[in-house]
Amino acid sequence: MSTTADHVEHGDHADHGDHVDHAHEPHVHEHKPDSYYVKVALILAAITALETSTYWVDFGAFFLPTLLILMAIKFVMVASLFMHLKGDDKIFSYLFYTGLILAILVYMAFLATFRFFSPT
Amino acid sequence: MAMWLFLGSECLLFGGLISTYMLYRGRHPADLGPDQIFDIPFTSVSSFVLLMSSLTMVLAVSAAAQKDDRRTNLWLTVTALLGATFVGGQVYEFTSFYREGLGFTSSLFSSSFYTLTGFHGVHVTVGIIMLMALVGINKRSSVPGDKAEVVELVGLYWHFVDVVWIIIFTLVYLIPS
Amino acid sequence: MAIIERPSTPALAGSGAPAVVTPSQAYGVLKRPVSTTGWRSWVFTVDHKKLGIMYGVVAMFFFLVGGVEALLIRLQLAGPEGTVLSAGLYNEMFTMHATTMVFLFVMPMAAAFANYLVPLQIGARDVAFPRINAFGFWCFLAGGLFLNTSWLLGGAADGGWFMYQPNANALFSPSHGVDFWGLGLQITGIASLTGAINLIVTILNMRAPGMTLMKMPIFTWMILVIQFLLVFAIPVITVALFLLMFQREFGATFFDVSAGADPLLWQHLFWIFGHPEVYILVLPGFGIVSEVLPVFSRKPLFGYRFVVFSGAAIGFVGWGVWAHHMFASGLGPVSVAVFSVATMLIAIPTGVKIVNWTLTMWGGKIWFTTSMLFAIGLVVEFTIGGLSGVTHAVAPSDTQQTDTYYIVAHFHYTIFGGAVLGLFAGFYYWWPKMFGKMLSERLGKWNFWLMIIGMNLTFGPMHIIGLQGQPRRMMNWTEARAGEGFFNLGFWNRVASVGSFVIAIGVAVFLLNVWQTHKKSSKTPKAPLDPWDARSLEWMTASPPKEHNFDAIPTVHALDEFFHRKYEVDHDTGEVRKVATGEEILAAEEAKADKHIHLPSPSYWPIILAFALPLMGYGVIYNRLLIVAGGLVVLLAMFGWALEPSVADDSDYDPPADGGGSNKELATIG
Numbered sequence A: 001m002s003t004t005a006d007h008v009e010h011g012d013h014a015d016h017g018d019h020v021d022h023a024h025e026p027h028v029h030e031h032k033p034d035s036y037y038v039k040v041a042l043i044l045a046a047i048t049a050l051e052t053s054t055y056w057v058d059f060g061a062f063f064l065p066t067l068l069i070l071m072a073i074k075f076v077m078v079a080s081l082f083m084h085l086k087g088d089d090k091i092f093s094y095l096f097y098t099g100l101i102l103a104i105l106v107y108m109a110f111l112a113t114f115r116f117f118s119p120t
Numbered sequence B: 001m002a003m004w005l006f007l008g009s010e011c012l013l014f015g016g017l018i019s020t021y022m023l024y025r026g027r028h029p030a031d032l033g034p035d036q037i038f039d040i041p042f043t044s045v046s047s048f049v050l051l052m053s054s055l056t057m058v059l060a061v062s063a064a065a066q067k068d069d070r071r072t073n074l075w076l077t078v079t080a081l082l083g084a085t086f087v088g089g090q091v092y093e094f095t096s097f098y099r100e101g102l103g104f105t106s107s108l109f110s111s112s113f114y115t116l117t118g119f120h121g122v123h124v125t126v127g128i129i130m131l132m133a134l135v136g137i138n139k140r141s142s143v144p145g146d147k148a149e150v151v152e153l154v155g156l157y158w159h160f161v162d163v164v165w166i167i168i169f170t171l172v173y174l175i176p177s
Numbered sequence C: 001m002a003i004i005e006r007p008s009t010p011a012l013a014g015s016g017a018p019a020v021v022t023p024s025q026a027y028g029v030l031k032r033p034v035s036t037t038g039w040r041s042w043v044f045t046v047d048h049k050k051l052g053i054m055y056g057v058v059a060m061f062f063f064l065v066g067g068v069e070a071l072l073i074r075l076q077l078a079g080p081e082g083t084v085l086s087a088g089l090y091n092e093m094f095t096m097h098a099t100t101m102v103f104l105f106v107m108p109m110a111a112a113f114a115n116y117l118v119p120l121q122i123g124a125r126d127v128a129f130p131r132i133n134a135f136g137f138w139c140f141l142a143g144g145l146f147l148n149t150s151w152l153l154g155g156a157a158d159g160g161w162f163m164y165q166p167n168a169n170a171l172f173s174p175s176h177g178v179d180f181w182g183l184g185l186q187i188t189g190i191a192s193l194t195g196a197i198n199l200i201v202t203i204l205n206m207r208a209p210g211m212t213l214m215k216m217p218i219f220t221w222m223i224l225v226i227q228f229l230l231v232f233a234i235p236v237i238t239v240a241l242f243l244l245m246f247q248r249e250f251g252a253t254f255f256d257v258s259a260g261a262d263p264l265l266w267q268h269l270f271w272i273f274g275h276p277e278v279y280i281l282v283l284p285g286f287g288i289v290s291e292v293l294p295v296f297s298r299k300p301l302f303g304y305r306f307v308v309f310s311g312a313a314i315g316f317v318g319w320g321v322w323a324h325h326m327f328a329s330g331l332g333p334v335s336v337a338v339f340s341v342a343t344m345l346i347a348i349p350t351g352v353k354i355v356n357w358t359l360t361m362w363g364g365k366i367w368f369t370t371s372m373l374f375a376i377g378l379v380v381e382f383t384i385g386g387l388s389g390v391t392h393a394v395a396p397s398d399t400q401q402t403d404t405y406y407i408v409a410h411f412h413y414t415i416f417g418g419a420v421l422g423l424f425a426g427f428y429y430w431w432p433k434m435f436g437k438m439l440s441e442r443l444g445k446w447n448f449w450l451m452i453i454g455m456n457l458t459f460g461p462m463h464i465i466g467l468q469g470q471p472r473r474m475m476n477w478t479e480a481r482a483g484e485g486f487f488n489l490g491f492w493n494r495v496a497s498v499g500s501f502v503i504a505i506g507v508a509v510f511l512l513n514v515w516q517t518h519k520k521s522s523k524t525p526k527a528p529l530d531p532w533d534a535r536s537l538e539w540m541t542a543s544p545p546k547e548h549n550f551d552a553i554p555t556v557h558a559l560d561e562f563f564h565r566k567y568e569v570d571h572d573t574g575e576v577r578k579v580a581t582g583e584e585i586l587a588a589e590e591a592k593a594d595k596h597i598h599l600p601s602p603s604y605w606p607i608i609l610a611f612a613l614p615l616m617g618y619g620v621i622y623n624r625l626l627i628v629a630g631g632l633v634v635l636l637a638m639f640g641w642a643l644e645p646s647v648a649d650d651s652d653y654d655p656p657a658d659g660g661g662s663n664k665e666l667a668t669i670g
């Protein structure tokens, strides 16, 4: 529940002089018009519609991969465009995706030890 | 940066809950499993609502960046309302499952399902509280846009909660067991 | 010279920081606590140094608690069919001993060093989020106390520190002990998580100008690695603990075999956390000796880059080996083979470190201070522990060793030898920095030799009794089955028990040393500024440091900056000669003192928020209404926190004695 107010470093640039680190907090994004975000949301909505359609339409063998790929696309779109990971300092992406990828690897291995992925 | 680290950490939290659910989703009496109980059309609608709340959130962030407090507050409120709709939908869903006989302790499937989605619901609720608090703080403050950075941080949290739902919706609801 | 002074509003605006619009008074039933002396200055502080010291004191207290528990265990096992403890109490004792040592001593003691030293080592004035830092400390204290109240409320946890299921569910462990354990660790987990995020942001964002990552002191590097491990490991145990709570308190059956559950779920979640955790325990010690060895060998750390990268590699590979704790649990041959090989790999970066330390000492002019002795002790003892670790990386041999005293020997050589000796090296090394006084070297040597001899007497024989087949966690051994001759279990058990008391005397000598140094009548002189001829930034300021750490933030040009300011290489002869003393360097820095220094103000909210958590804990166990009450306090405290500016309003301060406002120029770093 941190707020900026708690950030010692904030507003302290004079003291630190030229910063070695590029990971700098108050960052300015290039400004995107609202219509841009609406477009992104429309695409996301379309993907969701496609996903839910699998409930009625039979996709056969493509079913699982399609769903997973669509899920990944949505995830990355929200993360990069709404959460501004794209265009922001790389360090944020590193921190977040480290957690994500670590989670995926560790928990996949974990499920694998239960023979979750092997056909029964 | 702190928020990103926290979200990275949350990935492992939800990862653990999702894995537990995946492990146990098949362990239930024949008539009370995911395939029997889920109401996909209903959940699709509430997923859609949550997705759209991400849009309103990003609009709030961008309004805050332009120091437009009035629009910021408007979008924050809309986001909170959409979030509340989602949570309301979840409450409704839980009660109807419960009526059909799926209690928290009925089966391993039900325990892990309620734990996972309940955790997510709590996250959304916390998000709603933060949004409301932000609106309150914004109203008191006389300097427009001075809370822009906080709005952005809450925004990150909110999008993350949405993103987690994207995963849960696919893995838990859409993929039959 | 700049001093911390009452803030004046014009200066705030002048610094370009966003003007603070919410006067804290408006919400103030509670006036901002701004005292700089007395108990208030500690309880509400957000100063990383004070918090560091408090972490240290509380962790030391829990070290003694855990130590007494250990002594009771060894008393019980000193003779055949011991009667000191009942079987139930014995179970509680080993569980709480391990839990206390791991979560309430080594981790928070590492946090103490990290809190105190990291900002100093990177040339910063505090951590990134001072109030969250305070919150972390109070969470740790609240969680630790909460956990230990279980002794008085029907018995402590008794399932072993890894609390395997279903052994630890309500059927087999009916007291509330396990509930206290789960909730208490949940609370200390919050402390670790917030602390970790805080330190990472501090290290990545607040280094002094010129300090690139590869010029960062090695201790700070190791702390950074640990904090990453914490950020990603804590949530895993959080999940496990929640499942445990739902199982025990709300009737879920996550680990109940009769309900079709898989008890291995718990084991996996616990060890996915647990193995990174063992590195969380040992890396602080590694960091400390990597500072101490070069200083007392009068040589730079050999292969700084290798030490950094092997630390990071350990952090990374540590995620892929957890199942080696489960070789005997029926994982299946493929899993066992994979995890066995992965475990052997992790010995490589660990070995790299040992080689680096040895080569650091090689050819150095070694100065055998107490601190150095502890550091050398660590290298030797940890090597022994690492070697026995490799023997059980080999799965077939592990199935013989697991759950015997051999394992107990292994992890005590790693944890006592790797973590605890490192922490003691740190005490002796940084004591003059933190308190401005030197600990006695004479008592220090006694301290060291007693502990080193004690630990080998205690844990060495455990290799033998383990290979002879004495299981761990058994409350009794019998003369009839103790065996003959050299391998007689009885003899070695007695040796181990004697050894544990030797360690205890060693620790007592340490406490005596501290008391002697600080008692009122003590004649110990003030410590010199640079007693060890040290190398890194924390020595480039007063001892103990001023509240704002540095008068002027130093600009860094080299790894071992302080050393390079003191010494120069003569271009003609290639000789290294001293060009400045620590005092001269400090004086030069002070002459450049920043005019604008403003530190974040103390706050009530961290402690209030932290102590609401055990309230909720008791609620889960006894009465759900308390959860609501605690929850409300949490909510309230969060609001109070969010609305409180990090820098106190002028009106919060008592009027200055001289009646006039301050004329000091101030800026904010809050």
Ligand code: HEM
Residues within 6 Å of the ligand: C162, C278, C279, C281, C282, C324, C325, C343, C344, C346, C347, C350, C385, C386, C387, C389, C390, C392, C393, C398, C401, C402, C403, C407, C410, C411, C414, C415, C418, C419
């Ligand atoms: C050279 C590196 C290491 C290797 C190859 C290694 C290997 C192992 C293995 C295979 C086990 C499981 C034994 C069993 O339960 O049957 C184990 C247990 C253990 N190790 Fe290590 N280890 C290493 C370093 C460390 C370090 C650095 C620490 C702590 C600072 C540590 C602490 C522990 C603990 C606490 C246990 C016992 C857990 C329990 O059963 O309660 N190890 N080690």
Ligand SMILES: [Cu+2]
Residues within 6 Å of the ligand: C274, C275, C278, C321, C322, C324, C325
């Ligand atoms: Cu391990």
